[in-house]
Amino acid sequence: MPSEEPRPAPVLRRPPDPADRVIWEPSERWVRGTKGDVTVVDSRRPVLVWEPGRPVPLYAFPREDVRTDLLRETVRPATGRHAGATVFYDLEARGGTVTEAAWTYPGEELAGYIAFAWFGREVLDHWSEEDEEIFVHPRDPHKRADALPSARHVQVGIEGTIVADTRSPVLLFETGLPVRYYLPREDVRLDLFTPSGHRTRCPYKGEATAYWSWSGGGDVPPDIAWSYPDPLPAVGAIGDRVAFYNEAVDLTVDGERLERPASGFIRPRPRPR
Known part of the structure; x- marks a missing residue:
């Protein structure tokens, strides 16, 4: 019997990320965030976090890489945002206060990490990856x-x-x-x-x-x-x-x-x- 022609392998498409949970992965980029001349974040071990319903990631940082002395827990935070986060922090720097500038995620996986707001709010004045300034949101390593x-x-x-x-x-x-x-x-x-x-x-x-x-x-x-x-x-x-x-x-x-x-x-x- 003649052998069958090999069939081409199916084209596989990366499945969409789950829409009901936080996705995260470690990054080796050196990330810094400043408010005026004050460095609020300086981390060589951030994690990228994709929240449900958001097409682009945020950064979260180990608590020890954040100027936590500039953070005050928000008294009455708005709930229902940032994948169930209930602990929010106001940022006090340059003589002013930015409300709900940062938060922590619930659960054990990201315990000890603090995330900062980027979208539509000028919480920090400048962000950089290594020595290059970045705008709007962190770059997604899965996009080009x-x-x-x-x-x-x-x-x-x-x-x-x-x-x-x-x-x-x-x-x-x-x-x-x-x-x-x-x-x-x-x-x-x-x-x-x-x-x-x-x-x-x-x-x-x-x-x-x-x-x-x-x-x-x-x-x-x-x-x-x-x-x-x-x-x-x-x-x-x-x-x-x-x-x-x-x-x-x-x-x-x-x-x-x-x-x-x-x-x-x-x-x-x-x-x-």
Whole structure:
């Protein structure tokens, strides 16, 4: 009998993390957090913590790596946040108090660790991993941001007008997000846009300090294009280039019109028929 052809191995996808419990893993990064000129956290043995329902991690630190003399237990903390934590701490530094700036997790696994708030609150002024400042939240070791130069032909259209046309983009592949196409400034019609004062920060790319809004009217969201003049070294290839929200422009790559993705950054608008 003829032998059967070997079957290809199935493609396995990493299962999602459980939605009902805290996930954590140790990190070997040297992490520091400061408030003004005061170092509040200085740890070479933090742990990364993923709370239920949060797509990005937090850091928790051994108690002995934290200036606990600056912490006071919160008298009436809001409950139901941070995976069941009930012990919260106010931070007293630089002559002021930040309420519920830190907390401890229940259970034995993370006993002796203290976590600090990052999201939407300026609890500490600066965080760094080794000697590089990080923003917004700790970097997730299971996610990547790869900036790859390409020879693809990329065109960007807004309201029927071609606003960018290049054959030398840099493609940014960031885990879980749409591919972003960073284009040379000379290939973008920036005269059709108005600079805005909008700024954003990203733990993987750095600070986007240049944004532009479309000047041509129509149902186009503001701050549709942006640039990282001085990105973090890992994605240095995107430096000073211009990217657009795929969700709200018409992208054509190598002659193929791309579908507008759905994401939490901007609500996609259906293309006119």
